[in-house]
Amino acid sequence: MYDKKLMREIQQLGFAALDLNLYLDTHPDCKKAISDYNVIQRQYENKRRMYELNVGPLVNFGMSPSKYPWEWLDGPWPWENE
């Protein structure tokens, strides 16, 4: 079953990891930023794993195996939301 709250948490963690990625590209020696990045990256990975386990694949290929029938087609799609 689609989990809106978990999806939003994944989006927030992904954004935070990306923003730290951009900072670290120009400040590669900042230990505090690296340690924050590592904390966020671990949470991001855990939440993504939780989502894929309980809901379904987050991306169309390459990240998780599929049950039968092909799981990627399971909704809701953006136009089916709410």
Next chain:
Amino acid sequence: MRDMYNSKRPVFLERPNRMQPTVRPDKDKNESMKQPEPEIRLATAYIPNQPYVGLVPLQEGFHRGSMFPNLYQPYRDWRRH
């Protein structure tokens, strides 16, 4: 390449040995020609170093579009709109 990010001064990608000011406030008679940082050359774009001061909460940063409190400079406070 990495070292250029460690400098506290502005980064000069070209000709780092030519950092002489083009404006010399003490010698300029015109007061309006005075520059607060005379080592900065005119007509050059600068990106000052961004110190790491920690992150805003995840939800807040996602809404703002930046995780960094010192990069957040909205024209208006989004919470009022």
